Amino acid sequence: MKPDYVHGYSSAEDARLMDQASTLTELLHCDTTYPPDSLVLEAGCGVGAQTVTLAAQSPQAAFVSVEISPHSLAQAKARVEARGLTNVTFREADIVSLPFDGDHFDHVFVCFVLEHLASPEKALAELRRVLKPEGSITVIEGDHGSAYFYPDSVAAHRAIQCLVDLQRRAGGDALIGRRLYPLLVRAGARDVRVSPRMVYVEASRPLRVDGFIRKTFTAMVEGVGEQVIRESLMDEDAWRKGIRDLYRTAERDGTFCYTFFKAVGVK
Amino acid sequence: MKPDYVHGYSSAEDARLMDQASTLTELLHCDTTYPPDSLVLEAGCGVGAQTVTLAAQSPQAAFVSVEISPHSLAQAKARVEARGLTNVTFREADIVSLPFDGDHFDHVFVCFVLEHLASPEKALAELRRVLKPEGSITVIEGDHGSAYFYPDSVAAHRAIQCLVDLQRRAGGDALIGRRLYPLLVRAGARDVRVSPRMVYVEASRPLRVDGFIRKTFTAMVEGVGEQVIRESLMDEDAWRKGIRDLYRTAERDGTFCYTFFKAVGVK
Numbered sequence: 001m002k003p004d005y006v007h008g009y010s011s012a013e014d015a016r017l018m019d020q021a022s023t024l025t026e027l028l029h030c031d032t033t034y035p036p037d038s039l040v041l042e043a044g045c046g047v048g049a050q051t052v053t054l055a056a057q058s059p060q061a062a063f064v065s066v067e068i069s070p071h072s073l074a075q076a077k078a079r080v081e082a083r084g085l086t087n088v089t090f091r092e093a094d095i096v097s098l099p100f101d102g103d104h105f106d107h108v109f110v111c112f113v114l115e116h117l118a119s120p121e122k123a124l125a126e127l128r129r130v131l132k133p134e135g136s137i138t139v140i141e142g143d144h145g146s147a148y149f150y151p152d153s154v155a156a157h158r159a160i161q162c163l164v165d166l167q168r169r170a171g172g173d174a175l176i177g178r179r180l181y182p183l184l185v186r187a188g189a190r191d192v193r194v195s196p197r198m199v200y201v202e203a204s205r206p207l208r209v210d211g212f213i214r215k216t217f218t219a220m221v222e223g224v225g226e227q228v229i230r231e232s233l234m235d236e237d238a239w240r241k242g243i244r245d246l247y248r249t250a251e252r253d254g255t256f257c258y259t260f261f262k263a264v265g266v267k
Numbered sequence: 268m269k270p271d272y273v274h275g276y277s278s279a280e281d282a283r284l285m286d287q288a289s290t291l292t293e294l295l296h297c298d299t300t301y302p303p304d305s306l307v308l309e310a311g312c313g314v315g316a317q318t319v320t321l322a323a324q325s326p327q328a329a330f331v332s333v334e335i336s337p338h339s340l341a342q343a344k345a346r347v348e349a350r351g352l353t354n355v356t357f358r359e360a361d362i363v364s365l366p367f368d369g370d371h372f373d374h375v376f377v378c379f380v381l382e383h384l385a386s387p388e389k390a391l392a393e394l395r396r397v398l399k400p401e402g403s404i405t406v407i408e409g410d411h412g413s414a415y416f417y418p419d420s421v422a423a424h425r426a427i428q429c430l431v432d433l434q435r436r437a438g439g440d441a442l443i444g445r446r447l448y449p450l451l452v453r454a455g456a457r458d459v460r461v462s463p464r465m466v467y468v469e470a471s472r473p474l475r476v477d478g479f480i481r482k483t484f485t486a487m488v489e490g491v492g493e494q495v496i497r498e499s500l501m502d503e504d505a506w507r508k509g510i511r512d513l514y515r516t517a518e519r520d521g522t523f524c525y526t527f528f529k530a531v532g533v534k
Contacts, residue, residue, distance in 0.1 A: 143415070145415050145419070146415060146524065148410070148412045148413060148442075148445060149445065150445045150446040150449065152412070152442060152445075175415075175419060178415060178416065178417045178419075178522050178524060179417040179522065181469045181470075181471070181520075181522050182417065182469075182520035182521075182522070185520070186520070192471065193471070194467065194469065194522075195467075196465055196467045196524065198463055198465050198526065200461065200462075200463045202448045202449075202461065203448075203452075204448070204459065204460070253448075253449035253452070253453070254449075255445050255446065255448050255449070255461075257413065257445060257463065257526065259465065259524065
């Protein structure tokens with residue numbers, strides 16, 4: 001287990017990651033498919049939330065999904081097996097030091113991983129090394145600074161900022177979505193195309209209200225609450241109000257906006 | 268002239284509004300067309316930046332464009348004539364007290380207007396009054412709280428906040444985009460559908476870099492600079508840094524995000 005993963009490795013967190021994946025699958029992954037017989041690296045597969053979608057959408061491609069946490073890796077494996085998918089192999093590995101030769105993979109896919117790394121540049125260099133020339137790299141990340149909502153709330157924005165600060169302290173960058181373009185360009189990718197995927201939620205879309213506002217975003221912010229209070233990053237009452245105000249946006253007259261960024265480049 | 272219009276009525280401002288319209292035309296208006304012989308109210312046409320697009324896209328519909336500022340109205344008229352468009356009539360009128368019978372128009376269109384009003388609810392009630400049953404109302408607004416960028420900058424966010432504060436002081440709401448859904452629902456519209464239109468800009472899209480980051484958004488913020496300094500809303504050096512940091516996002520490794528909201532409802 002990597003102790004500095006800001007969201008932790010609890011089973012509530014596993015449930016949140018699965019809720020997140022099923023709500024966002026179409027938005028984020030609908031246009032990711034790989035040709036038959038291609039060999040694809042999924043770097044940092046976590047508990048397999050994205051792996052099952054990737055593998056199901058490209059049944060004739062072969063995936064190698066690596067993950068640094070053996071605990072998460074075991075869950076990913078179980079999840080893929082439970083779905084009856086047979087085109088994924090798993091391997092414990094660190095994204096900045098991969099146990100593969102250069103020019104090994106036809107394509108590389110990395111989702112919700114770079115935001116947690118002290119040096120996304122180093123990871124991208126390593127991913128580029130194992131990628132074949134003309135191969136594609138797909139990167140998907142969120143950006144917590146893209147969250148805004150109605151009713152607006154200073155306390156809610158401060159609560160989100162606590163998560164951003166904690167992630168920064170752990171070496172990550174919760175605002176990485178907006179900088180995927182320069183990151184990939186600097187890593188030597190060409191033909192970089194970034195497409196923002198905005199999640200806009202209001203009462204006319206009740207599944208998204210529950211799946212995204214409550215179970216994905218607010219649950220994620222709420223998840224660092226103990227640490228925020230323990231380390232006095234925010235006054236407990238103000239924190240509680242911030243969380244309450246985030247849930248408040250899920251009511252009938254509320255709205256919520258968040259944007260993920262998907263970048264594709266070529267080696 | 269309405270003296271409390273936050274952006275003023277200068278000719279630099281006219282140019283900015285035209286730059287804005289031509290950059291954003293497709294993004295905002297591509298899906299707005301009206302059937303032949305329909306009578307459409309454009310409420311608050313300003314200098315006609317949107318009028319020319321509306322009228323050209325629905326050449327067989329008849330538009331009535333109203334505006335409270337006679338100066339702007341004259342410019343709108345000249346602009347429409349210069350384009351050879353003959354399906355628009357103009358009338359000086361206040362959006363909260365329209366000189367039309369009830370149930371008069373087949374459709375209503377209002378763009379970048381509600382953000383400036385002390386009571387958008389009152390305007391929407393009046394627009395609903397003049398709209399025929401089953402007629403549609405289309406509302407387009409920005410949301411300055413949706414702006415974020417790379418490199419991130421506290422000074423730039425503070426400069427934007429000055430514009431938000433000035434607009435609030437003038438009775439408006441520069442964060443209105445996110446609340447179009449509840450506004451329209453409360454105004455009695457049904458089948459309300461909101462579609463966010465995100466402008467994402469980086470170096471691979473040079474026209475947008477110049478047209479949006481420099482000439483539209485940063486020019487708009489910069490436009491209230493004198494007032495900000497005069498009224499000490501921000502220290503002059505910090506303000507200058509904020510504006511510089513906004514222009515900085517237009518460089519090769521910068522990115523910029525802003526979202527407009529388009530809502531359509533039915534009476």
